[in-house]
Amino acid sequence: MTVEAEAGRLKSEADEPGWEVDPDDEWGVAVITTVGRQLKLRREAVGMRAAEFGRAIGYGEDMVYKIEGGKRIPRQEYLDKADEVLEAGGLIAAAWEDVKKVRYPKSVRALADLEAKAVEIGVYVGLSIHGLLQTPEHARALFEAWQPPYSEEEVERLVAARMARKSIFERSPAPALSFVLEEGTLRRRVGGTMVWRQQLEHLLEVARLRNVTLQVMPMSAGAHPGLGGRIEVLKFADGTAAGRADGAFQGRPTSDPKQLRILELRYGTIRAQALMPRESLAFVEQVLGET
Known part of the structure; x- marks a missing residue:
């Protein structure tokens, strides 16, 4: 040769x-x-x-x-x-x-570090299914729809980074995870019918984990404190906490006690207005059965 x-x-x-x-x-x-x-x-x-x-x-x-x-x-x-x-x-x-x-973006690493240390995480997401709950195919469809478009290499890098965060489900002891999702995100057929069905099936699977609470905010619930965007509250083993919200604190995590109390109040109110966990599971199963 x-x-x-x-x-x-x-x-x-x-x-x-x-x-x-x-x-x-x-x-x-x-x-x-x-x-x-x-x-x-x-x-x-x-x-x-x-x-x-x-x-x-x-x-x-x-x-x-x-x-x-x-x-x-x-x-x-x-x-x-x-x-x-x-x-x-x-x-x-x-x-x-x-x-x-x-290989993962700096912002993703910072978020993953916080999630890896948390013993309790509460999240409300209004416009999409939270990254920790997404299937690879659902995540890829979201990144491929971005404008201006990512290159294929960037899409793969972002999907890999998002999936790497899901190692939180393998931690022992397992953290307590609470998610509130809007009804509209469950009905949006991101990636096509097959990808959408797989995503709903994955939600049902994750929601049945003992350390996970999944709630659905129905369209009939009307106005609530989450309409301004995502809210996330993380609590750590040493008693400290961090939180963030769209449109607040420049989008960065905050550990200020006053700001955290506001975020916890908002998230608590959102959970109270959402369907109970058992009702939420039934709701996801109903949406899945409508396909």
Whole structure:
């Protein structure tokens, strides 16, 4: 096989688009720069040139230089193969735990960190099904409808980030999760009938978990404190709390006691006006049966 033919089999940026580092993400840049530097030092320590190393792990020389220079986020496969070739004893492969977080937008990581620490979460969402309750297909349909449109790589990145947050359902001890959804979001056929039905079935499955309370706000309920937008309240094991609401506090989480009391009052009123959990399950089943 010629050198040109062999090089053609090596993975390049064209094969793995969408793995650039966000220059405004200081923590992400620091992680990828550090990992890249360690990869370069270990490669040079064993006397391998970039092209030789790239061939050994199945990547082009240019990709090797970009990853070592902190310009590209390495995939798990890259780190695993690099660990094996450089005989790093698992040290390089272990970097994936930090590297995988860099691929998700900074704002998503901040939200996921709060959710991961919370022992109790209460959420009202008016215009869509909450991200923690979405199926991958439903989330993808939402991102594909965005204007201006995301690229296919951006859509996949955003879907992966949203699905990663759902690890909260696997925590032990499980946090107490409360969701209030508007009737209209249950009837909107996002992604088509099949995706919509799968989403409703998923809601029923999640709602039956012992640590989850799902309520539906029917259209007949009239005005309520959530019509201004989303409300979210998170409580932590140390007794502290955080909350956020659309149109308030610049959209950022707040831990101010006065502001939290307002959010808790609004959320409590919303829950009181919504259908009870058992009635809500029956309502979702009814909507599903109408298809």
